[in-house]
Amino acid sequence: MYCAKCGNQMDDDQQFCDKCGAKAGGQVNSTVQIRDKSAGIAVVLSFFFTGLGQIYVGKIVRGLCFILLSYSISGVAIFAMFAMMDSFETMGPFWVVLILFVVVSLVIWIWNMFDAYKLANEFNDYLLKNGKRPW
Numbered sequence: 630m631y632c633a634k635c636g637n638q639m640d641d642d643q644q645f646c647d648k649c650g651a652k653a654g655g656q657v658n659s660t661v662q663i664r665d666k667s668a669g670i671a672v673v674l675s676f677f678f679t680g681l682g683q684i685y686v687g688k689i690v691r692g693l694c695f696i697l698l699s700y701s702i703s704g705v706a707i708f709a710m711f712a713m714m715d716s717f718e719t720m721g722p723f724w725v726v727l728i729l730f731v732v733v734s735l736v737i738w739i740w741n742m743f744d745a746y747k748l749a750n751e752f753n754d755y756l757l758k759n760g761k762r763p764w
Contacts, residue, residue: 682745706730
């Protein structure tokens with residue numbers, strides 16, 4: 630048997646712990662507290678940096694994919710804009726690419742925040758139901 634207060638090993642016939650003096654037979658608290666992931670923090674992190682909310686929740690590969698997607702779209706859009714700026718007569722396509730870049734980036738950014746919120750809630754629901762981390 631073990632002491633409920635300090636965890637010291639005791640004989641079965643002992644009434645008090647040799648180490649801390651606690652009475653034997655007390656209940657052992659074996660619950661482990663696992664910290665919940667805050668959906669608000671996940672959204673705020675994703676608001677300031679795409680993919681960071683997913684990394685906070687524990688989905689590191691998913692967060693890195695969001696980061697890679699965000700930077701690759703930015704790189705392609707910037708390359709396309711510089712390629713079109715050579716001829717000032719055709720500024721129409723330049724504005725179309727710029728607007729398209731802004732719209733696609735905005736959609737990915739909003740999707741990223743929603744996904745981080747959803748993942749944090751899935752994490753907490755699984756933790757509450759099963760008592761252990763989902764991933």
